[in-house]
Amino acid sequence: MAAKKKTTAAKAKAAKKTTTRKTAPRAAKKVSQKKVPFKLDSGIPAGAMDEKWDKHRFNLKLVNPANKRKYEVIVVGSGLAGASAAATLAELGYNVKCFCYQDSPRRAHSIAAQGGINAAKNYQNDGDSVYRLFYDTVKGGDYRSREANVYRLAQVSVDIIDQCAAQGVPFAREYGGLLANRSFGGAQVSRTFYARGQTGQQLLLGAYSSLNRQIGLGKVKMYPRTEMLDVVLVEGHAKGIVVRDMVTGKISNHSAHAVVLATGGYGNVFFLSTNAMGCNVTAAYRAYKRGAAFANPCFTQIHPTCIPVSGEHQSKLTLMSESLRNDGRVWVPKDKKIAAKIRSGELNPKDIADKDRDYFLERKYPSFGNLVPRDVASRNAKEVCDEGRGVVPSGLGVYLDFADAIKRMGENTVRERYGNLFDMYEKITGSNAYKNPMTIYPAVHYTMGGLWVDYNLMSNLPGLFAIGEANFSDHGANRLGASALMQGLADGYFVLPYTIGQYLANVGIDDRPNQDDPAFSAVQQEVETRINNLLSINGDRTPTSFHRELGKIIWDNCGMSRNKKGLEEAIQIIPKLRKEFWQNLSVPGENASLNQSLEHAGRVADFLEFGELMCRDALQREESCGGHFREEHQTPEGEAKRNDAKFSFVGAWEYQGENKTPKLHKETLAYEEVKMTQRSYK
Amino acid sequence: MSGEAMNLTLRVWRQDDAEDAGRFETYNAPDISPDMSFLEMLDVVNEGIIADGGEPIAFDSDCREGICGTCSMVINGVAHGGQQGTTACQLHMRHFRDGDTITIEPWRATAFPVHRDLIVDRTSFERIQQAGGFISVRTGSVPDANATPVPKEDSDLAMDAAQCIGCGACVAACKNASAMLFVAAKVSHLSLMPQGQPERERRALAMVQQMDEEGFGNCTVTGSCEAVCPKEISLDFIARMNREYGRAILKSGCN
Amino acid sequence: MSLAHNIFNTSLGRKYLMALTGAGLFGFVVMHMLGNLTIFAGPAAINEYAANLHSLGPLLWVARLGLLAMVAIHIWAAVKLSAENKRARQVRYEGAVQPVDEDRKSEIVSRYASRTMIYSGLIIAAFAFYHLAHYTWKVPQINGVDADFEEFYVHEEDAGEEQVAFVTVLPEGKEGANGADVYRMVKTGFGVWWVSAFYVVAVGLLCVHLSHGLSAMFQSRGFKTKSTEKLINRFACTASWLLFIGYVSVPLGVLFGFVK
Known part of the structure; x- marks a missing residue:
């Protein structure tokens, strides 16, 4: 106790030195209200489609190179998006803290992607172009993605291949020594680059090697076996996270100027999926509960x-x-x-x-x-x-x-x-x-839905960014093969590192709250309470049994095909299962040790809430598109029937409170370039 | 497809944390389907342990499709159980027989201390990679991918090495707990690519230095690592690393 | 980082040293055997060979010091490496090696020779010491016979009647000082059964040691690949057997009377 007092005193002393600089500019820059009002502004730049990104980059504020080292950025997740973002941000000079639940960043589930990565290189001289990749992706996404984001994705796709080749990724090659390509579904050109059947592994190891270089240089501090359990908002801005050390059980918080979530998809809500055992929705869902909009959760892909x-x-x-x-x-x-x-x-x-x-x-x-x-x-x-x-x-x-x-x-x-x-x-x-x-x-x-983000990949919570599978951005209602790797790396290497500068330049160096800020201890307290609750139920059922039951409900009612009755039923049953979970869960062991049941229980608790949100989204979307097939909406031949007049929007959900129906916001999708047509494969 | 259910006995290493002395405990694994993976068998046993009021056996796993390299256990004295090119998560119970007793232990190496039960700390591998397992390129400042042709043979050979999943089975199997196959795979992969040439010597020296500092043993060319490697990475790469290292010390000595 | 640091202070550097000194010692072992085999050509041949060696004078000392240095480095590196190996794996596995695919057991379990390198090596070193004491320093207490090898000299002038069989006529101009009667020493020395037995055992161990070492040294220097592996292993095996036969033929020849 005495020791603790001493450190707090020391901290206070240290804080005192900088207080004058700390608080003044913040008050000047921000409105003093506690919460930023809910607003979805995609922030798509004006101008011709092929000039948007260039112009936007020019208009983005820059952070002075000498000041970059005074900024701290938290990156959660170390897959393709997280590792590439963390490495690139560190190269730019920012100080980065990177967190992953695996024992090494190299084990993130991007590693399991087999097929390949698309890029509009036109190396095969078969008529490919940025425009064609853009068009194919929007069409493949069944016209439910944002044109400007997709166009940018196609533009930077070519840089990704250059970047990865320079890192030494052993892509498949032809005898002449040049890169080989294969073709993939949904495209009539051969634009997929690959490394045997382990493209995801090789690309991730490439990003991981860049990350390692920065860890070695001390620019990135890596926290493996550390799970993010909540995000901390200070005056409506995301300024830190609360994490649990999965070996010791220690709960701690970290403050930063901005928080980037690269935490992957939520396919494990189905219990059985091709996702890794540890993949979970917790980070994204916690952000949602703190006010970030969750977009299109019903868009899931079945392989x-x-x-x-x-x-x-x-x-x-x-x-x-x-x-x-x-x-x-x-x-x-x-x-x-x-x-x-x-x-x-x-x-x-x-x-x-x-x-x-x-x-x-x-x-x-x-x-x-x-x-x-x-x-x-x-x-x-x-x-x-x-x-x-x-x-x-x-x-x-x-x-x-x-x-x-x-x-x-x-x-x-x-x-x-x-x-x-x-x-x-x-x-x-x-x-x-x-x-x-x-x-x-x-x-x-794969899950196309995710946290809602604007053109800068920032959620509606200022300072909170989402990249890779964790955001909803580029794939609409259906993702084409070999596009997941492309999007993860595009976000991490070539988009976020620029766009985050705009936010950081705006808020300034001093906008990093001290960890003593009551907002941190309050969130940490909530996290600890929740863990104690999970441990003290002492019921009869394991987290796995609840997870399996939830998965079956979601698969049966919100899986490959969905209907109103089933979805409504699921929305009825899930809260009951959730109730049972909080009354009859059995988590052996304690917090202060490596406790896999506890980890799993926390994730299942979030899936139990998230699953309901997914069903609600599927229920409101009275059309069939891409991976979302509503039995009520099909052609006489049994094909998906879109309703562009009514549902050409991104469905973004706003959390309203425990056991309250969330609120749906709509971001209308306007198509300037692509002509919407009905798919036919007859 | 499915055969008869089996009843097995498991002898499993249990250890509460790094400080705990640890001990073997025996569990019954009744009614095991031959279609289960080894880890699914452990899942089932764990559900039983929890039902009996115990704490489940902690073991690492994630992708469960043989690519992430998380799963790590020595099954009957053999890392990953001994099916050729197979991780523990892809090993299926049809390879065992009714009545078998299976001994399950964590990776044993001073450089891989036990966190709990079958989970070990492999951050020593991380530090080796951080010491030099990369090509120093800054995002964006790179030439066109086809500006540097790579002979197909080199690229294919590099890929053979790059397949390493970093699971640590090579260390677990080696009688000297040597990490040579792991380090050699990375050194070889990058030294085979033209992009890796500028840092070739520096990389070999730095990674070997870090490997030594982590307390791994030395290679006595027994080939056990190659035999248990789930990606069947060849011992040739160790010879290649030795060559790389020789080249590096000569070059650095002459500078 | 200097060259010396990279060689002496790193695992791979020390493996290099092991391989290089091992190769040097292998060369010595081969030459020594060839020299030994001259005994089958009669007393004159081996004594002449010995005398020629001794006549090298300072060069001989260079060779001896070189050998000594190689032995010292080889042992130093071996002891250090194996201490590191021990430290690297402090807890052994309890489960007996039993892969699900039983045919693969031999690939997974390390070969006996590779597991016992340090022991075979140290026993060989001990034997070498004895061997030196026996024939080079000619310590009378350990040769097991009532004779002092120091006295086994080729002295034409006072070669007694009994010794005449052992006396070798040295080439012209080389009579005198260094005319050690190696032939007589060998015959007397190996006439003692347990000396010969120790010798056979030690040489056997040396060949077990070499059967792994000769192949591993190619690996440590990076010359071994899947395509050359078979050749290298065959070389290691063949060379070990040839050395064994070559060396063992001398004491057996003495014991069974093939050496006149």
């Missing part, structure tokens, strides 16, 4: 080629590259009874005659066949399984058959193209896909 669930024990799903659909044929038996016999093991797929098979994608979409976009392929797989024609014991799986491909090109060619995927499939399922058809089923893969 059609994942390995089906094998049982209740399943902890996560594994994705296999979409490229498999280039040569594999998707089918189920025509007859339910045959499917039942396959499920029970009485029949072998090879014994089913061709006339008894239903190659349903080829049948329904003769021109695109097995290569229809992700959402269409996924929905159709679900449909045939719902009809009782699924082929795995759980009933939720369809065949992806390479028998014809092997007949056509020989097993060796198939092995060359897909060998690593076949090996992975065998590792997980124990089945040899050269001999038996693979089984696949769709799984949640």
Whole structure:
């Protein structure tokens, strides 16, 4: 106790020295009210689409190079967006604190991206351009993204490849030594750069190496195994965070001039997804509860080629590259009874005659066949399984058959193209896909929704930025393949480092509150109380069991296809489950140690609130677009039917308080360049 | 596809924190499906432990698809369990037999102190990377990607090395707890790329120096690291690093 | 960072030293064996070989000091490296190595020779010391026979009747001072069964040591790759066996009477 007093006294003394400088300018610059009023201003610069970013950069305020070292920026998350932003900010001279829950920044889930990264390099001379990449992305997003942001993304895409190559990323190359490309869904040009099936890993390791360099130079202080549990607002501005050291359990707070969230997506609200075990919505959701708008939470992407669930024990799903659909044929038996016999093991797929098979994608979409976009392929797989024609014991799986491909090109060619995927499939399922058809089923893969941000990637809370998958920005209602890596790195390397300067220059060097500010202790107190609450319930159910139950509710009602009734039901059930959670949760152990149950419990608590928000968003969006398919809104052929007249907006939700219905705000989307059309893959 | 459920006995290392002496504890793992991954089996055992009022076994895992390098445990004396090119999270229970007793221990290395149970502190790897595992480029100040052609063979070989997931199995398996394969993978990857040339010697010297300071052992060329590496990174890269180091000391000695 | 620092104070530098001194010592071991084998050509050949060596004078001392330095560095680096290795892994695994894929066990478990390098090395060093005391310093107490090797000289003038079989006629101009009767020393020395046994065991260990060391030294210097690995391993194995046979043939030859 005595020691504590002493340090506080010392701090106060130190603070005294600077007080005169500390408070005066702040009062002058900011309105003295406690909260900044809720306002969504996208801040899209005027002018022609291709000049917006250049002009905007010119108009952005600059921070004097000598002053940059007097600023402190917090970056939460160390994936592609977080690591690239932290490294670049540090290179510019800012002092950066970077936090991640993993034991190393290199383990962020960007690492698991397989396919590649798009860039409008036109190295293949096939007519690609910034404009084409922009157009494809807006169209692929089913016209629910912001044109100006997407255009900028396409513009900086070319710099990303240069940057990564210079870092030594071993991209695939041709014999001449130049970069190789592959094509990807949703595009007719070959613009995807890749490093075997581990593009995400190599790009992340590139960003990680830049980050490491800055850590070594002392410009970035890295906090691994540290989880952000809340954001601290001072006079409405985000000025710090409260974190928990996941090894010792110590709760502490950190102040800064600005806070950047690069905390990824919320796919784990489904319990089963291709996300890593630790991926969570907590950081973004805590920001939302402090007043940041959450945009389009119902926009989630389902990936059609994942390995089906094998049982209740399943902890996560594994994705296999979409490229498999280039040569594999998707089918189920025509007859339910045959499917039942396959499920029970009485029949072998090879014994089913061709006339008894239903190659349903080829049948329904003769021109695109097995290569229809992700959402269409996924929905159709679900449909045939719902009809009782699924082929795995759980009933939720369809065949992806390479028998014809092997007949056509020989097993060796198939092995060359897909060998690593076949090996992975065998590792997980124990089945040899050269001999038996693979089984696949769709799984949640990416979330397009996220914190609402303006053109500067700042949320409606001043000083709070969101980048990468954590924001809603560029993908609209559906993300194209190989665009997630592009967006994460674009935000981190080439957008945020400039745009954050505007905010920092505006607020000035002195706008960094002392950690003694009561706002910090108040938030820290709340965090501690919440943790104590989680630990003191002493009920019967583990965090995992609640998570699994929530996931099932969300998957059934707000998954691949949604309807009013289901969504309304979910909005009824989730609060009940949440109530049970806070009454019957069991978290063994204590806070002051490494406690994985406690970590999980905190994340599930937020998912339990967030899941409801997602359903509300899906309910209000009375149209089908991209990954959001409302059964009430489809064409007679069963295709998604948009309602551009009424729903061409970003749905941004404002938190209203515990157990209160959040408020929907709409940012209208205006399209200057792109002509809206209905997608068709017939 | 699914076979008969198994009943297993687990001997698991339990340790409350870095200071605790630690001990083995025995658990029953009843009714285990052969389709479970090894970590899912532990999840199930943990749910049982919590139900019985105990504290679950702490173990690291994240992506559970063999790429993030988080999972780290020695299963029956072998890092990651011993299936070729496989991390613990991708190892499936169909490789075990009903009635088996499985011993599970954390990575053992002085440079990887135990945080809790099966979780170790691998920040020593971080510091090695921070010492020199990078090419110093500033964002934006780079030439066009195709301005520097890289022979396909070099790029492919660099990729073989760059695949390292930094899990630390090489250290765990080495009788000397040597980090040579890990360091060699990074040194080799960057020295094979033309972009990595300017810092080639400095990098090799700095990373080796840091590796030594972290207290890893030395390479006695037993090949255990290569055998357990989930990315099957070749021992050749250690030879390559030795060559790089020789080059570096000669060059730095002549300067 | 200086060259000396990078060589003596880093793990990789010390591995270099191990490899370089190891290579040097391997060279010595080969030459020594070739010299030994001259015994099968009769007393004259080996005594002449010994006399020629001794006639090198100061050069011999350079070689001896060089060898001594190599041995010292080799042992110093080995002791230091293995102490570091011990420190690096203080807690051993309890689980017996049992990979799910049982065929892979041999790849995962380190080879016996590689695990025992420091022990085989130290035993060899101890033997080398004994061997020097036996034949070079000619300490009479340890040779196991009632004879002082100091007296086994080639003295043409007073070679007695009994010794005539051992006497070698030295080349012209080289009579006198250094005419040690190596032939007689070897024959007498290895006539003692336990001396020969110790010798065979030590040489065996040396060859086990070399079977790993000869291949590892290529790796430590960075010459080993997947394409040369087979060749290098075969070389290490073959060279070790040849050395073993070469060395062991001398005491066995003496014991079983092949050396006249």
